[in-house]
Amino acid sequence: MSRQISISVCMGTGGLAAGAQEVMDKLSTELAGVGIEAQLHSKKQCDLHRVGCRGFCARDVLVDVSIDGVKTTYEQVTLDRVHRIVNEHIIDGQPVEDFAAGEDYHNFEGKQVKVVLSECGLIDPEDIEAYLKVGGYEAARKVLTSLSPGDTIDTIKRSGLRGRGGAGFPTGLKWEFGANEQADQKYIICNADEGDPGAFMDRSVVEGNPHVVIEGMIIAAYAIGASKGYVYIRAEYPLAVQRLELALKQARQKGFLGDNIFDNGVKFDIKVKLGAGAFICGEETALIASIEGKRGMPRSKPPFPAQKGLFGKPTVINNVETLANVTYIIRRGAEWFASLGTEKSKGTKVFALTGKIKNSGLIEVPMGIPLRDVIYGIGGGIEKDRRFKAVQTGGPSGGCIPESLLDTHLDYESLAKVGSIMGSGGMVVMDEDDCMVNIAKYFLEFTQAESCGKCTPCRVGTKRLLEILTRITEGKGKANDLELLENLSVDVIDSSLCGLGQTAPNPILSTLRYFRDEYVAHITEKRCPAGVCKALLTYTINEATCTGCTMCARVCPVKAITGEKKKTHYIDQSLCIKCNSCYDVCKFNAVDKR
């Protein structure tokens, strides 16, 4: 038994929800049962450890078993699968083909280029030693012991790194602004207040590799001359907060944070500040107000936080993914980073791929990759092989990109050109069954509810936009509503105070641009082409195909369907609540909705 066995279990939030802790426990007891001592990082026979998010959450729990360097990935591991994996693979050395990850997994993984997520599914996020083993804190050591702050900023500038939080501002330049300010106190803030619906890249990085973010913050702090740092993180991310706190404790014990980092006289420490659930606090000036204990509301810029930020002091705010990138840029060099991506958008970007896509999950791809490669390559195409309609990028501030523009490249400029944004990396795929007016309404519901209420265009404007969209989806749209929508959208964008209002109408403008006919159908024909908007739908039973099986009548919750056995059934329109149950249950496609 001199084999080197290593088992890793995906224990990000997705993995844990799928039962990773139970799988882990079961693996441990099964192994003990056959006399194999599996301990966390033991030098003994078997190294059983947790890892952070692997991205392919749809197939959790993911377990890697590696014997003498030969790795097999198992997907959708449940408790009853553990026994065979232990017996057949670990004892007998025969991988269990039945449970091994299939083609989807390899398609999903194969086309990605992992930088930020490179260690997420590899090392134990709760163990600083695991991070040190893969070169952790060497980048910070290099910067603090051999580079000047100016050289550090120069390296980041040469790498071409741009902010991953959404706006894509050049990180090196932001640092330079911070470094140039003279002040007795400066701050570095890591923005982990990820709030876009469906986005979870920052959470996954903090959960899967918190040290890489801390290391990035140490480097940034040194570059700009900050001695205090904050991580502003959502309280809704308890696992991320717990792992971050643990990582900070470990880093302090190792002397990577404190009064004399790397015996270099550099002083820096980090506090964790929990956000209380306001989307707007992801906006940097609102975030600062929130840390200061005020109501989280943005203020006008200039002055920018780099001049006048937290407690009035120069402050640099970077997103989680940006700071993680910093560590790898220092580790592997600015030139390596600049070799990835396009001319103006360097490196990779993490996206949360969701919606009507086969392989949903967290992906990391080089900047500039065509959308088509992401959706049909990594994503494996549309669920149930339906027709692709649009992809929404950039969260509630982004836009919808139609099929005709699927060859758009994923970089800041190209996305802006088609009326969307990179944003923090949300990517929601929609198919022919999605109503684009309804999609725009969904995003406006979100933004108007999350508006802080400070400025008029955003507070009242988004509310009125939502009301116009709502009446269109209810068949009450008026002839001039499209004009009103367009004009008000432009005015809200132009006159709002902060990024929320300045981008909130984007989903409206982009759907109007590419799917105007759907809006027109709602208003003039009182028809929802995708069959989504309830108020515009009528359910009828097709006499030709109805077999009189009575299924629809039985499931109808309001008894609106009548008919004798083996005879055509009828729906009483005055009773129908359009719940879709009859449509779902009919095996003969005899229920029409239009």
Added chain:
Amino acid sequence: MTTAIMEDTITLTINGKAVTSESGKTVLQVCRENGIYVPTLCYDERLEAYGGCRLCIVEIKGQVRPLSSCTTPIREGMEVTTESDRITRLRKTVLELLLSNHPNDCMFCDKAGSCALQELVYRYGVRYDKYYGEMWNLPKKDDNPFISYDPNKCVLCSRCVNICQNVVMKGTIDMTGRGFYSKPDTAFSKPLTPDICVFCGQCVSTCPDAALTEKQAMGKGRVGSVDRVRTTCTYCGTGCNFYLNVNNGKIVKVTSDYEAPVNRGNLCVKGRFGYDFIQHPDRLTKPLIRREGVDDTSPEVLKNPMAVFREAEWDEALDLVASKFAELKAKYGNDSVGGFSSSRCTNEENYLLAKWVRAALGTNNVDNCARV
């Protein structure tokens, strides 16, 4: 270094005209210095610029979006345009949006004529009904003697919140709720009571429309029917100025004098709301002299305590006081009398009293009630 920057002068162009001002000022301040009109709702000189109403937006060359002039510091060579087709359109939209959640009842409104919103709507020729939808229908809050709050008329300029928190340093109110449902309110929407509010009425003084109004003044005359009389507060020696608003010889309310060198429009509860004594029927307007031979315990006096007095003229009263002082001095010496003045007197009045006590009465027994 900081002082060097402060002393810098900056030259910028506003509407094609070169103007010069000191570094550290905002575009709005420089516009106002030069008499260039820029509309505002959330701006009050007494407060830190808020940038929320978006009416003061101006175009600045090189900037994609218009910027709020109240928050934007001036820079050398800046080219500012304060009114253009785009800016006018955006301002109109802001006003249309505000009106879409504002009761259309200027006819009945106490603020009509002195309302900043009404003035802006008139100036920009904005229609009432371009945008419509849900409107607030919130109850009026006026369960206190001084301040009436009608949230339905609030334009969310936040001036009341900012003045309460940053000038009065009280923090009675803050912005509550989110999005369309944000509004200034007390914590947990509690009524204004003396334990949380000092009733200085600063919030009322800064409110640009009729969301916050003086409760006692309601229905007693709008700006067109009152005369404004500038005066000095008599409550203490600070010397705050304000305007008494007089309608048909009756004081109906006090409004701020923003130019007043001492208080710059700021007032406390006494100055702002404590004017009802002036024309109160119980107020003494003539000296009273005790009647001789009246029994304090007689049924007549018990029924009406004022019956022990009779009205007199000032000469008679002062002669009486002077003769009594002289009597006491002659009988018991100078130190048997003294003078005690009020903190409500001005510095000059207090000086005069001290002088009179020492020179005329010949004693150093002089004091003042200001002990706090």
